[in-house]
Amino acid sequence: MSDAQRKVLVVGGGISGMTTAIEATEAGAEVVIVERNPYLGGRVVQLNQYFPKLCPPACGLEINFRRIKQSAGVTAYTLAQVTSIAGAAGGYDVTITVQPRYVNDNCTGCGKCAEVCETEIPDPLNFGMNTVKAAYLPHPMAYPFKYVLDPSIIGTDEAKKCKEACPYNAIDLEMQPTTVSLQVGAVVWATGWDPYDATKVDYLGFGSLPDVITSVMFERLAAPTGPTGGKILRPSDGKEVRSVAFVQCAGSRDENHLPYCSGVCCLASLKQASYIRERNPDSKAFIFYIDVRAMGKYEDFYTKIEQDENVTLTKSKIARVSKDPETGSPLVEGEDISQGAKVKQTVDLVVLAVGMAPGTASVKPDLEMGYDDFGFVTSPGDSGIVPAGCVKAPMEVAASIQDATGAALKAIHRTLGR
Numbered sequence: 001m002s003d004a005q006r007k008v009l010v011v012g013g014g015i016s017g018m019t020t021a022i023e024a025t026e027a028g029a030e031v032v033i034v035e036r037n038p039y040l041g042g043r044v045v046q047l048n049q050y051f052p053k054l055c056p057p058a059c060g061l062e063i064n065f066r067r068i069k070q071s072a073g074v075t076a077y078t079l080a081q082v083t084s085i086a087g088a089a090g091g092y093d094v095t096i097t098v099q100p101r102y103v104n105d106n107c108t109g110c111g112k113c114a115e116v117c118e119t120e121i122p123d124p125l126n127f128g129m130n131t132v133k134a135a136y137l138p139h140p141m142a143y144p145f146k147y148v149l150d151p152s153i154i155g156t157d158e159a160k161k162c163k164e165a166c167p168y169n170a171i172d173l174e175m176q177p178t179t180v181s182l183q184v185g186a187v188v189w190a191t192g193w194d195p196y197d198a199t200k201v202d203y204l205g206f207g208s209l210p211d212v213i214t215s216v217m218f219e220r221l222a223a224p225t226g227p228t229g230g231k232i233l234r235p236s237d238g239k240e241v242r243s244v245a246f247v248q249c250a251g252s253r254d255e256n257h258l259p260y261c262s263g264v265c266c267l268a269s270l271k272q273a274s275y276i277r278e279r280n281p282d283s284k285a286f287i288f289y290i291d292v293r294a295m296g297k298y299e300d301f302y303t304k305i306e307q308d309e310n311v312t313l314t315k316s317k318i319a320r321v322s323k324d325p326e327t328g329s330p331l332v333e334g335e336d337i338s339q340g341a342k343v344k345q346t347v348d349l350v351v352l353a354v355g356m357a358p359g360t361a362s363v364k365p366d367l368e369m370g371y372d373d374f375g376f377v378t379s380p381g382d383s384g385i386v387p388a389g390c391v392k393a394p395m396e397v398a399a400s401i402q403d404a405t406g407a408a409l410k411a412i413h414r415t416l417g418r
């Protein structure tokens with residue numbers, strides 16, 4: 001076998017991409033990961049806890065980071081994107097562009113640069129719900145464990161101050177974008193998903209009412225590494241949240257938005273109800289759903305949360321979220337489908353369970369891949385480009401890992417041009 005044939009390119013360093021990389025390298029392939037963020041881990045990094053066990057994702061991620069670190073067969077480029085791929089199964093020429101981090105491998109994560117940096121930017125990890133210094137560690141267990149300088153301060157005195165404060169000569173303000181060319185035998189496309197844009201579902205108040213947030217934002221609001229240190233506080237006034245309405249299918253199963261079910265959102269909201277319930281015994285969670293989708297082994301999790309008397313599940317379609325004229329808090333209105341009655345509930349916070357859309361819904365790379373009606377990637381049988389994880393369909397972490405393991409085998413097979 002040629003060197004190129006033994007090599008697999010993995011685009012996207014989320015849980016799916018990392019799993020494929022680890023499995024493929026442990027089976028003898030060489031792997032190059034290309035990740036656009038300054039860290040690996042993808043959207044799992046932003047979760048507070050995993051359903052159904054309710055453990056923090058940190059432990060699972062840490063094991064994966066360790067396996068990647070210990071493997072001589074994986075090279076990971078962060079802040080990187082593929083700019084071209086040409087060829088066929090068994091032989092692809094690939095070009096990657098790597099954006100400057102302005103921080104080199106000398107970085108120990110000591111944080112001296114951030115101490116002197118006064119400029120703040122919206123925190124990308126927390127969806128801009130807080131700010132971070134423009135010299136920042138993406139999150140406390142970031143892999144690679146290295147600071148990043150935001151491009152907005154490059155060329156300013158602020159950047160020079162950061163450089164002077166670094167005791168390890170780790171800041172390089174002259175860094176430029178670099179191009180990497182390589183040959184690989186197969187490509188695994190694992191670019192994952194994006195939350196559906198909640199501003200498009202305008203009748204649900206996102207963007208106009210400060211106390212209406214999305215499910216992905218709520219994960220950060222509950223996380224110890226989030227904008228409020230894990231205290232669930234209202235964005236509008238910082239008050240402790242004691243009641244939350246979870247609006248299911250916010251834009252999902254709707255011909256005007258995402259016609260499909262993401263399959264994960266009901267479980268995510270049940271899990272998020274437990275975030276609020278465990279913080280305060282008097283807190284209340286109201287879940288408004290069309291159908292609860294908690295299939296297979298997740299049924300028990302649904303039953304457990306449902307038994308809590310302070311969690312109310314109502315089969316309903318929410319028609320409007322507005323500002324309650326009396327309290328100023330969000331008011332959720334709709335129809336209780338099983339009772340045939342109107343629903344009206346004022347709460348401290350509304351969480352919209354937005355669906356999962358593939359990153360490839362808007363930009364479809366012109367490669368040997370197919371796309372379904374919603375932009376999810378399919379793969380023709382003889383293609384050397386193999387999709388993995390949520391870029392194929394919405395799925396939870398366990399399913400993503402299974403799918404990515406299968407993709408590793410398929411990719412190794414395709415490196416041989418078969």
Ligand SMILES: Cc1cc2nc3c(=O)[nH]c(=O)nc-3n(C[C@H](O)[C@H](O)[C@H](O)COP(=O)(O)OP(=O)(O)OC[C@H]3O[C@@H](n4cnc5c(N)ncnc54)[C@H](O)[C@@H]3O)c2cc1C
Pocket residue numbers: 011012013014015016017034035036037040041042043044047049050051052080081082190191192193194215216219264265268271354355356359388389390391395396397398400
């Ligand atoms: C609100 C919510 C809560 C959830 N909670 C749970 C839970 O508790 N338990 C559970 O099992 N699942 C949960 N999930 C599902 C879980 O988030 C997914 O299963 C998981 O993120 C799938 O991983 P992935 O690697 O396929 O995609 P992603 O996590 O999206 O990773 C894709 C990676 O590819 C990178 N990328 C994208 N485009 C490019 C590009 N062009 N070039 C280079 N890199 C690129 C991205 O930056 C990212 O790092 C939840 C989902 C939602 C919506």
